[in-house]
Amino acid sequence: MTDDANAPWLIVGLGNPGPEYAANRHNVGFMVVDLLADRIGGKFKRAQKAQAQVVEGRMGPPGPANRRVILAKPMSYMNLSGGPVTALRDFYKVPTAHVVAVHDELDIDYGVLRLKLGGGDNGHNGLKSMTKAMTAEYHRVRFGIGRPPGRMQVADFVLKDFSSTERKELDYFVDRAADSVECLVAEGLERAQSAYNS
Numbered sequence: 706m707t708d709d710a711n712a713p714w715l716i717v718g719l720g721n722p723g724p725e726y727a728a729n730r731h732n733v734g735f736m737v738v739d740l741l742a743d744r745i746g747g748k749f750k751r752a753q754k755a756q757a758q759v760v761e762g763r764m765g766p767p768g769p770a771n772r773r774v775i776l777a778k779p780m781s782y783m784n785l786s787g788g789p790v791t792a793l794r795d796f797y798k799v800p801t802a803h804v805v806a807v808h809d810e811l812d813i814d815y816g817v818l819r820l821k822l823g824g825g826d827n828g829h830n831g832l833k834s835m836t837k838a839m840t841a842e843y844h845r846v847r848f849g850i851g852r853p854p855g856r857m858q859v860a861d862f863v864l865k866d867f868s869s870t871e872r873k874e875l876d877y878f879v880d881r882a883a884d885s886v887e888c889l890v891a892e893g894l895e896r897a898q899s900a901y902n903s
Contacts, residue, residue, distance in 0.1 A: 713773040714764075714890050715799040716741065717790050719808040719831035721864075722780045730850045731783060731863040733879070734807040734831075737848070738776045740883045749778065755792035756781045765891035772890050775799070784830035787838030794839065804843035805886060806835060809863060813849030815871060816878040818885055818901045820846050822894055828859075844889060848882050 718738030719731075726732050742749060747760035760776040775797050779789040794804055802822070808831055813819055823841045826832035835843065853862035867875055885901035 709800065712800050712803055713775060713797055714803045714805065715775045715777060715790070715794055715797060716805045716807065716886055716890075717777045717779065717786070717793075717835075719783060719786055719806055719829075720778065721783050722778070726864070728866040729864050730809050730867055733809045733848045733850065733882075735778050736875075736879045737807045737846070737882045737886065738778060740879055741886060742776050744883065744887075745774070745776075747776070749776075752777070752789075752793060752796075754796040755779075755789040757789040757793060759793065764887055770891040774890060784834055786831040787834035787836070790835050791838040801839055801842050802844070804835075804839075805846060805889065806832060806843060807846045807882065807886065808832060808848065809850045810847035811850060811852055811859065811863070813847060813851070815849055815851040816874060816881075817849035817903050818846065818882055819849070820844065820885060820889060820894060820897050820902060844894065846882060846886055846889070848878070 716738060718734035720735035742760045745762035747762045749758040749760050752759045757780055758778045763771050764774045765771045777793055779786045781789050822844050826836055853859055885897055888900055889897040
């Protein structure tokens with residue numbers, strides 16, 4: 706598959722399906738793609754060829770920077786995300802470099818964004834599964850959630866809802882993350898990094 710400038714983009718929000726997980730820190734990827742779906746006026750529906758929900762549409766300003774996008778939420782649970790993502794990539798003929806994973810990141814302060822191409826998984830099970838299924842050469846929008854307080858286990862921390870203090874700013878940070886995805890798709894990684902990597 707060639708990295709064609711006109712090829713579609715696959716924007717994957719990482720999270721766990723089900724209402725009990727909806728407000729968890731680990732589900733911030735779902736929150737961002739939900740907002741992007743609202744922006745392009747789409748409703749998620751079950752994908753035909755993968756265990757995922759998808760919205761198809763266009764993103765970016767009118768003209769050459771307007772891109773065809775597929776927004777996706779794997780319905781497989783976080784640690785099995787690679788299977789659905791790879792199936793969607795192949796079905797929609799998306800180059801791996803046009804795949805964007807939006808996910809929570811422990812080693813970044815709450816609300817801080819970092820965009821990058823490739824790299825390790827840093828213990829994140831969703832990224833680990835994606836990299837195993839299709840190499841590491843996809844984009845990441847890393848949404849900082851900070852480290853667990855005290856001796857709380859990481860698994861407990863990521864599967865808890867954002868705190869009441871965090872929720873006061875959550876909409877703003879999710880909005881900014883969605884903006885960064887739109888910038889990445891329309892203007893490229895360097896432009897998005899200079900605008901949003903804080």
